[in-house]
Amino acid sequence: MIEKLMNIDRRIIFILVALAVIIPSLLEVNFPITVSQPTRSTYDYIEALPPGSTIMVGFNYGPSSLAELHPMAKAVIYHCFQKKIRVIGMTLLAEAATLGDNMLKDVAAEAGAVYGQDYAYLGFRPGATQVLLGMGTAIDSVFEADYAGTSLAEIPLMADITNYEQVDLVLDLASGSSTEWWITYTNTRYNQQIAAGVTGVIVSQMYPYLQTKQLVGLMPGLLGAAEYEKLIGMPAKGTEGMSIQSFAHLLVVGLVILGNIAFFIQRRQGE
C-alpha cells in the first residue's frame, strides 16, 4: 500500500489537480477574502493621492504571467481612473508591449477615461537600465513618441511631466527582475516611491524591500488581485480565481501531508 502510494503515477495527480480546478469553476463557489497589509498599503497610498496625480505603471510581464497580473492591473488602473489619477503605461519587456496597450484601452473604455488626458501608453524601449535612468532626466529622451507613434509633445497629459519628479508613484507589475531594477535605479537614485504587484513565484524575494520601505506596497499574484478587488468593491477575475484556488491548495496540502506520512512510514519500515 505504502509502496504503491510512493510510486503513484504522476498523471493521477494531474487529473486530481485538474478536477480540483474544474469542479469549483463549474459550481462558481465564493470564499471570503481577507486583505493583507502589503496590498492595503498599496491601496491606501493610491487612495491618499489627490485627483490629478500621476502614476506610472510598468507592464513588465508576458503572456505566461497574464493570469496572475492582468486582474491586478485591471483593478489598480480602474481605481486610478475612478480617483481621476492620471496613468502613464510603459514596459521594459518586448512581449508585454501589446498586453499593456490592450489592458489600458479596455479599462479606459469601462471607466470612461480619455487617451491623452487621463492616460497615455509609451510602449517599449530596449535596455532596461538605460530606460529607467534616462526617464529620471527626461522621459521624452527615452520615449520621444507614444506606442502609437504620437509625439509626446502632442499629448496633453505629458505637457507637465518631464521626469520622475512629476510622477507620484511607480507601480511595477512584474514577473521577473524588473521590480529590483526599479528599486535599484529609480528608488535609490531618484527617491521615487514604488509599489509592486508580482507573480507568486517571485513575491518572497520582494518582502525584504517592503520591510525597508523601498516598496510602499506589494501585491502577491492572484491573491493580490482578489484583495485589491475587494478594497475597491469590484469583485472580478481575481476574486473568482482565489475561491477556486483554495480547493487546489487544499489538494496540494493533502498530497504533501500524505506524501510525508508515507515517506516516514517507509523509512521506519526500512530501519
Place this chain on the structure above:
Amino acid sequence: MELIGIWVAAMLTLCIYSFLYRDNPFYRFAEHLFVGISVGYGIVLTYHQGFKPFAWNPLQEAVTEQEWIGLVRLIPIGIGVLFFARLVPSQGWLIRYPIAILIGVGSGLAIPNVMRADIFEQVHGTLAPFAQIHAGELSRFQIFGVVLMLIGVISTLTYFFFSVEHRGVVGGVSKIGIVFLMIGFGSAFGNTVMGRVSLLIQRVDFLLHDWLHLI
C-alpha cells in the same frame, strides 16, 4: 474572426496540456509555434521601438536636415555593429571592445546602486527598529518580530560563512540558520504553487467560459 481566434487558442492550449500525458507531436507543434512567434514578434518590436527611434531616424534626420551633429550617433552604432564581428572568424576579436564597454558601463551603473539598495538599505532596515524599541515606539509583538528578524539574519549569514568549521557555537547557530532558510524555501514553494495554479485556473476559465460557454 474572434471565434477563430478562440478556437485556435483553445486547440493550442489542449496541445500544450497534452504533454502532461506524454511528449507528443501536438505538444511539439505548439511549442515550436510559440518559440517562432515569440522570436518574430520580439525582432519586429525591437526594430520599431528600438532600432528605428534610436539609430535609424536620428541618422536619417542628420543627413536629410543636414544637422551633422546627429552623425555623432555613428559612434555608438559603430560600437554596436562590432558585436557582429563574431560572424567573421578572422575579425572575431573585435567583439571584445563592445563587451568591454558594456561590462564597464553596466558595472559602473550597477555597483553603487546595488550596494545601496541591497546592502546598506537592508542592514539599515534590520537595525533601525532597535532605535524604535529604545524609544518605546514598538509593541511587544513588534519587538518579538524585530528580534526574530535579527536572529534570522545572523544565523543565516553564519550558515553561509565557510571560513570557520561549523562546530560548537558556530554549528548551532548555522543550524538555526537552516531552519530560517527552510521557512524561506517553504514560503517560496507555497507562493509558487499559488502562481502555477493561477495559470491553470485562467486556462480552465478560458476553456469553460470563452470556448465551451459552460460558465
